Amino acid sequence: MSTDASLLILTTVLTLVLVLILVNIWETRRKGIALLNSNRKIVKTIKDSEVNIAKVIEKRSKQDFRQLEALVSLHEMLDLKAALPPTRGWAASPDLLLTLTSLVRKHQPKLVVELGSGASTIILSRAGAVEIVAIEHDLEYLKNTQELLAEHQVSNVKLIHAPLVEKEILEESFMWYDSSKLQDLKEIDFLFIDGPPGSKDDAARFPALPVLGSKLSKNAVVVIDDTKRSGEKTLAESFANALPNHKLRFLDHEKGTAIIEPL
Numbered sequence: 001m002s003t004d005a006s007l008l009i010l011t012t013v014l015t016l017v018l019v020l021i022l023v024n025i026w027e028t029r030r031k032g033i034a035l036l037n038s039n040r041k042i043v044k045t046i047k048d049s050e051v052n053i054a055k056v057i058e059k060r061s062k063q064d065f066r067q068l069e070a071l072v073s074l075h076e077m078l079d080l081k082a083a084l085p086p087t088r089g090w091a092a093s094p095d096l097l098l099t100l101t102s103l104v105r106k107h108q109p110k111l112v113v114e115l116g117s118g119a120s121t122i123i124l125s126r127a128g129a130v131e132i133v134a135i136e137h138d139l140e141y142l143k144n145t146q147e148l149l150a151e152h153q154v155s156n157v158k159l160i161h162a163p164l165v166e167k168e169i170l171e172e173s174f175m176w177y178d179s180s181k182l183q184d185l186k187e188i189d190f191l192f193i194d195g196p197p198g199s200k201d202d203a204a205r206f207p208a209l210p211v212l213g214s215k216l217s218k219n220a221v222v223v224i225d226d227t228k229r230s231g232e233k234t235l236a237e238s239f240a241n242a243l244p245n246h247k248l249r250f251l252d253h254e255k256g257t258a259i260i261e262p263l
Contacts, residue, residue, distance in 0.1 A: 063254060070094035077101060078126040082151040084119050085144075092120045092194060093254040096225055100192065101127040103259070107221050109189030115177070115208060116195030117145040117159060124192070125154045132157040133185065135177055137164045137196055164196055169210055176207040187217045193235070194225040202231030209238055216243075221261045228256030236260065 071087070071094040074080075078101065087094050097120060104112070104127035112124050117134035118141070124132055134157055136142040142161050149157055162177035176196065191212060198204035205224075216222070222239050226232045227250055236258030240248035243260060251257040 067094045067254065070098040073098055074101065074123065078123065080122070080126060081153045084122065085148060087119055088254065090197075091118055092123075092225060095251075095253045096120075096255070096257050097123045099251065099253070099257060099259070100124060100223065103221060103223065103261075104128050104190065107190065107219075107261070109221065111188055111217075112190040112192065113185060113188045113212070114192045114194070115205070116192075117142065118148070120192065120194060121145060121157055122148060122152050122154060124190075125156055126152070129190065130156065133160060134158070135160050135162050135182065135195070137162055137177055167207055169207055172203075174203065174207050175201075176204075176211070179207075179211050182211065185212070185215050188212065188215050189217050189220055191216065191220060191222045192225075193223070193232075198226060198229065198231055202229065202234075205232060205235055206238075209235065209242060213239070213242055219262045221259070222246075223260075224258040226255045227258045232256070232258070 067088065071084075074084075074094060074097055077098075085091065087097065092100075100120060100123055104124060108128060110130045112129040112132045114121060114124065114132060114134045117136045121132060121134050134145065136145065136159060139161055142159055145159060149155075149159075160181050162179075162181040164175045165178045167174045167176045167179065191208070193205055193208050196204055220243075222236075222243075224232050224236045224239070227236055233250075233256070236248060236250070239258075239260050240246060245263055246260045247263055248258060248260050251259065
């Protein structure tokens with residue numbers, strides 16, 4: 001083989017090796033950049049998560065402090081004879097209980113009807129309601145409320161056990177309190193709606209309007225809990241439409257509260 005041929009072969013081989021090296025370098029660089037970008041995304045995701053968690057903690061801390069302030073105010077304003085049961089969660093939150101206190105003192109209702117019972121029943125009584133009728137579908141919970149009333153020396157509350165039964169309204173079916181237990185109610189001055197449970201059914205509390213709307217006194221006040229849920233918000237708006245001489249306002253409480261009161 002001639003020297004020129006050998007040199008050509010060697011040059012070709014070296015060129016191929018160099019190309020392979022350059023390709024390998026480029027591929028390594030590409031993977032490195034991709035990894036770096038991925039890491040940047042991970043870092044950004046972590047930072048965003050940290051910011052979101054911080055916001056949630058801050059919001060929850062403010063809410064907890066707000067509820068504590070309301071609870072302290074309740075104890076200062078009312079002549080409570082015993083400790084209140086746990087609030088929040090399924091039960092009414094302190095911010096709502098404080099609003100109930102203010103509303104009862106402002107409007108001085110003779111008859112208060114409450115859908116549901118518990119800590120709110122005590123608050124309504126201690127705030128100055130003359131007579132309270134509390135409707136409860138859960139017999140066990142009704143017994144707990146009876147014990148609570150005894151502990152707080154409350155004697156102006158009538159507890160009614162009204163199981164949930166299927167009710168047909170406007171060609172729709174609802175599970176609501178047995179309305180045969182509510183026939184004697186009339187001239188309701190203050191209606192507090194916090195039942196039946198509505199977390200799994202947006203329209204669970206709707207029957208309160210067609211069943212009790214006609215039983216309200218001229219200057220009745222209606223308070224609805226949980227209006228951060230669409231069902232309760234719609235119910236509040238429906239009550240307001242049915243009571244043209246009343247005004248509706250929503251309070252930014254922990255679970256949302258609607259108040260419909262006379263103009």
